[in-house]
Amino acid sequence: MAKRQYILSTIKQVFQKYGFLQLETPAMENLSTLTGKYGEEGDQLLFKVLNSGDYLKDVDEEKLKARDSKGITFDISEKGLKYDLTVPFARYVVMNRHEITFPFKRFQIQPVWRADRPQKGRYREFYQCDADVIGTDSLLCEAEIVLMIREVCKGLGIQDFSIKVNHRGILSGLAAIADAKGNETSLFVAIDKLDKIGDEKVKEELRTKGFSDKSIDRIFDILHFQGSNLNKLEMLNSKLEDTETGLKGVEDMKQIIELLSKFDLDAETIDFDIALARGLSYYTGTIFEVKINKVAIGSVSGGGRYDDLTGVFGLPGVSGVGFSFGVDRLYDAMEELKLFPEETDESTEVLIAHLDHETMLYGLKALKQLRREGVAAEIYPDTVKLKKQLDYANKKKIPFVIVIGSDEMKSGQLTFKNMKTGEQQQLSIEEILIQF
């Protein structure tokens, strides 16, 4: 828990430094808000909350007789637990559009729920950390997302990571020159798997989906192009010259790289990956994905620009861009890389141990003074053997213990023990206070 707090507070600090305000939305949303937003599989993974009271009263007789679980779900359940932070956020923006100041920069750090079979790296309840800017199409937002990802990773001690970036326009351009009209999704789904299944299987899949060998060659020529990001953009500029969306994608990527240069970051800061597609179909511009290298854990962050997130709730044409961190994956990666600091600032700094009721009472004075100075301190509440009190400190990873016996009480020189080194000194409370 302390470790997760460490990740969350690092992320939160970065979000705030970039001018994002924290928002929380309720755990429960109307099911009508949630369904149809995550595909059929997503709908099945929604946790539905049973209506209160006599929920069966008005259920259709036939459906009940037929035990039509699917059919009566919406009759007996009006609310569901949120599946992600994005859709409830879109609902929030539409409902509060008259009070919100646009461009609206907000972040959310909250749990979401999915009725998935629990397995390593997948939990039924997990935290999402989202940051979005909506109401502007400025590419500065994209550049700042790259900066924020870097700052969070570095803040957590992660040195070796890749920020993959691509643009839906470029993917559309690819689709156009591959004659994929009406078949774009198949193309994106296929090339998104390149990493996992390799060239041959992707080509096979594309053939099955009706792509000609010529089209496939054209696409792979582009995907296999070797060169710097600027070279890639030049190449795409000429290959996609007949596709409007393709050129828009190239132009956006160029601008993002130019903006990053103003922050002293060179063009290779991002890993421009033409094969990066990401599943969610609401992205319309840039797309991001962050991987920690040398760790066998999926992407720890991802996002992109969408031109119409709020359209489904009746507010079309609001452009936005957002990204999120997968806290549980960051956690696993940091454990694997041993990046958590040994002590977090969440735990007690000093335990006061004592030998009997009288020395305990005497210790309260020291306790009061420590806390007055803002030192997280506690006194063992019962009169038990010293060993048990020291064990308690060790298990709680409390770095210092003050021991008070009758000698200490008489002299005012308390035993101040460093639990890591075992070293101990006789110090007055004033001398101890200076240590913190």
Added chain:
Amino acid sequence: MAKRQYILSTIKQVFQKYGFLQLETPAMENLSTLTGKYGEEGDQLLFKVLNSGDYLKDVDEEKLKARDSKGITFDISEKGLKYDLTVPFARYVVMNRHEITFPFKRFQIQPVWRADRPQKGRYREFYQCDADVIGTDSLLCEAEIVLMIREVCKGLGIQDFSIKVNHRGILSGLAAIADAKGNETSLFVAIDKLDKIGDEKVKEELRTKGFSDKSIDRIFDILHFQGSNLNKLEMLNSKLEDTETGLKGVEDMKQIIELLSKFDLDAETIDFDIALARGLSYYTGTIFEVKINKVAIGSVSGGGRYDDLTGVFGLPGVSGVGFSFGVDRLYDAMEELKLFPEETDESTEVLIAHLDHETMLYGLKALKQLRREGVAAEIYPDTVKLKKQLDYANKKKIPFVIVIGSDEMKSGQLTFKNMKTGEQQQLSIEEILIQF
């Protein structure tokens, strides 16, 4: 949201300073863990989560035919949203008893859910902030709870509050001298209402419940006793001398007052209220309740000692004491008393405004430097009229704006505007940095 964060972080800091560790438990618990713990009304207010898949498959034919909503609830729903933090915490302690270091000091700040009709001061989802120490019966814990409540209230700027304290033993003593054997709960429920309905109605209620006039007189003699806390204890010591639990209560109260004196707090720090009963029946020792005076809002904090919280989960005899803050009520009270600081440290400190694309690009350098110094800063992402940018700053309560036009770009002397006073100066970025 920023205001709520302000309350939560104040509370969290105090909890940590007193050696409590943060814990989070899942939103969903098995319904079998939750039901039967909050009385019949509580069971009805539990949000139940529908099982995944074909949940109707194995439901009893008869129950389905009879539309027996109540009867089939547990067949189609295995999980529920947590109703409070205490019961899931007890479940957690029992499940993890071999890993936990006792005495276990933990706090939790998480939402809970109740299927209540929403109304002022009552929400379906609301935060609870609990702190408990379990595995010790030391009264030092009680004294420290009083200290923590004081520190939180003062930290939030609340000056005029009362920490009401009583002891179940004293209530049991009262019941004994009122011949209330088997009728204790009626007595506690009745006197708990004294504040709201007054003497006469309470007496009437007691008569209806079978209490004799003599018993009622005895009780009211005690309840109406005027005097200092120490006088009250003396009086109770003699009145309750034949009741073992009563004397234990008096003795505990004396010790708590003595411990508080070690922290330089006099006996009147607490408002010893013999009529304080609190509803929850699992309290067995001290009980607490905190009211903010001159504000028409219920108690903002409460708690008590329980001797057997985990018994229901198979771990009997673990004594503990805990208390919690009602964040939403604290929020309402602070709004009413106008105690929120005008600026919280959650929002952006500087906005960089600009007049065109070129000055925007120039501003990125200043942005970078501000953030490097840890200043929360943002730049307006689009090229729009200055007025719109200043409006944005005002609505977001950003205290300072740096304006960059072509003159500023040439001279390097940026316009630094204080949004509260309207005052503005020409300063270099280095001179601006010193302001933070």
